[in-house]
Amino acid sequence: MKHTLILGGALAFCTISADAQVDVLTQHNDLNRTGWNSQETQLNIRNVKTGSFGKLFSDALDDKVYAQPLVVSGISMPGVGTRNVVYVATTNNSIYAFDADSVRVNGAFWHVNLTPSGTRPPKNTDLTPPLCGGAYNDFSGNMGIVGTPVIDKAAGTLYVVSRSVTTNGTNVFVQYLHALDIKTGAEKAGSPVTITAQVNGTGDGNVGGVI
Secondary structure, three states, rough: OOOOOOOOOOOEEOOOOOOOHHHHHHHHOOOOOOOOOOOOOOOOOOOOOOOOOOEEEEEEEOOOOOOEEEEEEEEEOOOOEEEEEEEEEEEOOOOEEEEOOOOOOOOOOOOEEOOOOOEOOHHHHOOOOOOHOOOOOOOEEEOOOOOOOOOOOOEEEEEEEEEEOOOOOOOOOEEOOOEEEOOOEOOOOOOOOOOOOOEEOOOOOOOOOOO
């Protein structure tokens, strides 16, 4: 099944120049979450228009995208050389690393799925009463990776949270923090880590006054 970042059947890449990529390592570009790219020097109201700005190519994904795609420039990718790379996370718990400048015959540089054996990504329909009143409509279908990853370029690491639920009838929901090598997609030492926490409270899903 193909999905899109915007509309249609694939992930669309739009740019003016393939020569001037700026790193986007976290949601909305920086820790202030401004969404403003202060390093952008080429795009302006005169050249972002029909005929000079638009889709260059597309690549297929395995599910919907809620997380913001991230861009890392000048990465030495094994077997292909130095490239600008865009990282995309889907609700099927997948991470893709695409060439940011041109379509590749073989698709992504790498693609990993972070759903452990014996589990699947949670779905919005799993949130039955009393959780969210049993009518959770912010998402449809899978709800694996929905938060934007964060990249530590110096360490060559992409951090991302994935969600899974067991398929053996116990319906145990688990969240994992992953640390992936941005060149290969491989888990780094000590990754993943199960996220566990509890707090006293009487909100949806509490058990004996503990959430």
